[in-house]
Amino acid sequence: MTLNKRTKQQQMATLTEQLEKLEKLTRKTIENELFNAVKRIEKVVFDLNLKQLENTETSKGAPLINKNKKYSGFYTKATEEIALYENPLLPKKAGNPYNFIYRGDFIKGFKAKVTTKGVDIYSNGTGSGGKKVFFDGYNDLFGLTDENLKEVINTRLLPFLQKYFRDVLDL
Numbered sequence: 001m002t003l004n005k006r007t008k009q010q011q012m013a014t015l016t017e018q019l020e021k022l023e024k025l026t027r028k029t030i031e032n033e034l035f036n037a038v039k040r041i042e043k044v045v046f047d048l049n050l051k052q053l054e055n056t057e058t059s060k061g062a063p064l065i066n067k068n069k070k071y072s073g074f075y076t077k078a079t080e081e082i083a084l085y086e087n088p089l090l091p092k093k094a095g096n097p098y099n100f101i102y103r104g105d106f107i108k109g110f111k112a113k114v115t116t117k118g119v120d121i122y123s124n125g126t127g128s129g130g131k132k133v134f135f136d137g138y139n140d141l142f143g144l145t146d147e148n149l150k151e152v153i154n155t156r157l158l159p160f161l162q163k164y165f166r167d168v169l170d171l
């Protein structure tokens with residue numbers, strides 16, 4: 001009978017210890033840890049977003065089309081010739097889709113802002129004047145397709161959260 005009481009006391013101590021550990025999992029601490037995790041994988045997110053642009057795909061999975069009909073989405077012979085002279089980071093071949101890389105400002109300007117509603121991706125390298133008009137002509141240029149978002153969640157965020165909870169709870 002004494003052995004049984006000790007077991008119940010030990011169980012109560014273990015339950016009390018776990019409750020104390022659970023108290024560490026406040027909304028704020030989880031939010032901070034998740035924020036830090038997202039910041040650590042920014043490059044992965046940016047790379048997936050850039051891959052979508054290379055595939056002329058919006059964050060909604062639709063074809064990447066500029067609302068401004070001045071921009072066809074494909075390089076012209078004139079652009080190819082100018083590019084030969086100006087030597088951009090990536091070649092501009094007539095007939096190829098835009099690759100969004102000229103001097104690199106757009107790519108270098110990629111940023112992620114974590115908000116209460118999610119993660120906003122944007123670039124502060126969209127310039128002004130004609131360059132800004134060009135970039136403003138696109139809808140859903142920034143962000144991940146559902147498929148890419150699921151990949152990030154399943155391969156990066158869920159494993160992080162599982163490890164975080166196990167560590168906090170000593171499981």
